[in-house]
Amino acid sequence: MNELLKISNLSVEYHRNGRKLRAVAGVDLTLAPGEILGLVGESGCGKSSLGKAIVGIEKPAEGEIRFNGNLVKPLDRRGRPTELRNLQMIFQDPYGSINPRRKIGDQIADGLIVAGKPKNEALKISAELLEKVGLGASALDRYAHQFSGGQRQRIAIARALAASPTAIVADEPISALDTSSQAQVSNLLVSLVQEFGMGVIFISHDLSVVRKISDRIAVMYLGKIVEIGTTEQIWNQPSHPYTRALISAIPKADGNSNMPLDLPGDVPNPAFPPAGCRFHPRCPLVQVGCESSVPEIRTLKDGRGVACVLQTSNEIVVPLETIKGR
Amino acid sequence: MPLLDVENLTVTLATSSGSAQAVRNLSFSLDEGEIIGIAGESGSGKTMTALSLMRLLPHKGFATGSIKFSGKDLLAQTNRAYRDIRGNQIAMIFQDPMTSLHPMIKIETQLTEHIRHHKKISQESAHLKALELLDTVKIPDPASALEAMPKQFSGGMRQRIAIAIALACDPKLLIADEPTTALDVTVQAGILRLLDQLRREKNLAVMVITHDLGVLSSLTDRIMIMYAGSEVESGLTSDLLKNPRHPYTKGLISALPTSSISGKKLLTIEGMPPELGQIPSGCAFHPRCAYAKTSCESQIPTSISISTKHRIFCPVNPLVSS
Ligand SMILES: Nc1ncnc2c1ncn2[C@@H]1O[C@H](COP(=O)(O)OP(=O)(O)OP(=O)(O)O)[C@@H](O)[C@H]1O
Ligand SMILES: Nc1ncnc2c1ncn2[C@@H]1O[C@H](COP(=O)(O)OP(=O)(O)OP(=O)(O)O)[C@@H](O)[C@H]1O
Ligand code: SF4
Ligand SMILES: [Mg+2]
Ligand SMILES: [Mg+2]
Numbered sequence: 001m002n003e004l005l006k007i008s009n010l011s012v013e014y015h016r017n018g019r020k021l022r023a024v025a026g027v028d029l030t031l032a033p034g035e036i037l038g039l040v041g042e043s044g045c046g047k048s049s050l051g052k053a054i055v056g057i058e059k060p061a062e063g064e065i066r067f068n069g070n071l072v073k074p075l076d077r078r079g080r081p082t083e084l085r086n087l088q089m090i091f092q093d094p095y096g097s098i099n100p101r102r103k104i105g106d107q108i109a110d111g112l113i114v115a116g117k118p119k120n121e122a123l124k125i126s127a128e129l130l131e132k133v134g135l136g137a138s139a140l141d142r143y144a145h146q147f148s149g150g151q152r153q154r155i156a157i158a159r160a161l162a163a164s165p166t167a168i169v170a171d172e173p174i175s176a177l178d179t180s181s182q183a184q185v186s187n188l189l190v191s192l193v194q195e196f197g198m199g200v201i202f203i204s205h206d207l208s209v210v211r212k213i214s215d216r217i218a219v220m221y222l223g224k225i226v227e228i229g230t231t232e233q234i235w236n237q238p239s240h241p242y243t244r245a246l247i248s249a250i251p252k253a254d255g256n257s258n259m260p261l262d263l264p265g266d267v268p269n270p271a272f273p274p275a276g277c278r279f280h281p282r283c284p285l286v287q288v289g290c291e292s293s294v295p296e297i298r299t300l301k302d303g304r305g306v307a308c309v310l311q312t313s314n315e316i317v318v319p320l321e322t323i324k325g326r
Numbered sequence: 327m328p329l330l331d332v333e334n335l336t337v338t339l340a341t342s343s344g345s346a347q348a349v350r351n352l353s354f355s356l357d358e359g360e361i362i363g364i365a366g367e368s369g370s371g372k373t374m375t376a377l378s379l380m381r382l383l384p385h386k387g388f389a390t391g392s393i394k395f396s397g398k399d400l401l402a403q404t405n406r407a408y409r410d411i412r413g414n415q416i417a418m419i420f421q422d423p424m425t426s427l428h429p430m431i432k433i434e435t436q437l438t439e440h441i442r443h444h445k446k447i448s449q450e451s452a453h454l455k456a457l458e459l460l461d462t463v464k465i466p467d468p469a470s471a472l473e474a475m476p477k478q479f480s481g482g483m484r485q486r487i488a489i490a491i492a493l494a495c496d497p498k499l500l501i502a503d504e505p506t507t508a509l510d511v512t513v514q515a516g517i518l519r520l521l522d523q524l525r526r527e528k529n530l531a532v533m534v535i536t537h538d539l540g541v542l543s544s545l546t547d548r549i550m551i552m553y554a555g556s557e558v559e560s561g562l563t564s565d566l567l568k569n570p571r572h573p574y575t576k577g578l579i580s581a582l583p584t585s586s587i588s589g590k591k592l593l594t595i596e597g598m599p600p601e602l603g604q605i606p607s608g609c610a611f612h613p614r615c616a617y618a619k620t621s622c623e624s625q626i627p628t629s630i631s632i633s634t635k636h637r638i639f640c641p642v643n644p645l646v647s648s
Binding site (some may be wrong): 024034040041042043044045094112131134135136138141142145146148149150151172175176177178179180182183184186187190194204205206207208209211212213245247249250251252253254255257258259260261262267269 | 341342365367368369370373384420421460466472480481482483504507508509510512513514515516518520521522537538539540541542543544545561562565566567568577578579580582583586590591592593595598601638
């Protein structure tokens, strides 16, 4: 099968005050070359943890990741093995991921030098990359603290692209950018996908950009994927109650001063996930039994996967309005 | 008299190639209970504008012009007099709530110390005030939340706690720099509703910096758009979003995924934003502007009024409203 990434039954655990926290609780995903998979969900639901495990930065507690068929082993101090060099990540936190004491140019050039480019050529390519993400070549000689939030984010993108990735986990790559810079960066990712068949897992809170560029969307809640399908399916006919809540909370930029819908209830603590369906304490459509039995992800007739007892056939049982009218 | 009246604010920063102006001749005002949104290109000086109100500019950075708050010129205050204003009458929250929270100190301690630093009240009253604040920002079970550490909360909860700390001394002005950028849309909706409620119930004035035009649309009364350190357009939220008149604002709105063409590509504004210290002559936007005339290369735009409260800095005024 033509799979760039194959993620099977992946779990990531952290230990905090002697307690176990399952940030990712059994995720299956695939990514094809030339595909953009949008990954969305509540803050803290485990998107970054999943992303880091995929590129080998976080050690999975269970499950495995294959990149071009090769097992992704957690990275050690020797760095990225050759067969994983084209698997890269753009980190969510541009403050933490850029070294404050090294010039920006040298940090971007690293990836190129590792790939065997001489230093002066590497710096030349770095300047071009900086220009592609919308920063001038003069950024080469500056340090991280001299840039604004959005400028640092673009530096992080240029650095990840320097390694000529064939698969990239882009963790909130555009969150700190103005709309035109967002468009520029997402166009850049889209052209790398369309021209070179790069595969992208695009993690973002900006759902309208996710909708625009993704082929498929996976929705996570508290460590699990609750719905996955084509962009059209998820957007036009969201099935899982959490997906619906997400979509109705997007604020519209139409100048009409409408407050977006809020999702009542407390964000659960992942150290103590609710029993049964993890969404049940906040679910506006909660059924008898949801508090005890765990809904498995089921494939509907239209091909999407949903983990909710309400969905047993292709029909979307409950109309959207039930949620909209809350 | 407006609560905040900023005139000709210019912020100068030290860069590796000498000093450069990150904010240039910015003037705006804000009334009590009003919410103004500031958006604009990344690097256009939004954060530096906020930091100059807080007098927290980076090392060797300084502000000129005047910032009047309740009639007092903030830039003229001594450090000691200013300390009384910051945190007390003007408070700020950041994109990363951990900027305002210490990771290893109990929420109760952080809140009550902040309260008692600014107000001479007993530990007992400070404790009650802390409970009340957590309740205001809708933290469930405030009593046990006081016993917890910041890291035990989710990002959205931490931002609520940061807001609680900011509100501790009943400020008149809250500056929020990208307060929901790191949060998902459902949590964001909760924070937006909270800010709106605080404005209605406490007459709090809010200056919110965000690039999210949807957030601006739902929350703000007025919007100011910045480019290369200066205002290019400002107006009532609905006027500005429905009838943008400056070519840069128009470009920002056209770049929204919802206004774009079909396919995966989005519309962008051609060219690159100027670098600090290399601001183009005349209208700073002219190298990227589709409507630029020769005069735009030399003439610094002054404001022209479109309607009440709506003005643009573009003498060409090429976009006639539909
Ligand atoms: N290094 C760590 N040690 C302990 N807990 C962690 C660590 N990293 C993340 N967590 C916890 O794991 C959970 C998932 O975090 P993660 O960062 O993956 O979420 P996310 O979906 O990326 O959230 P956001 O949208 O806010 O970026 C959270 O509860 C978080 O507090
Ligand atoms: N400490 C510093 N020293 C020198 N220049 C700086 C410093 N901090 C920021 N700058 C520069 O000042 C300009 C304005 O920065 P500011 O942080 O105000 O931008 P911003 O509008 O908030 O952008 P963003 O939307 O990306 O956060 C930018 O060009 C930035 O590179
Ligand atoms: S002043 Fe000239 S260059 Fe500037 S926005 Fe207007 S038309 Fe464009
Ligand atoms: Mg994350
Ligand atoms: Mg900023």
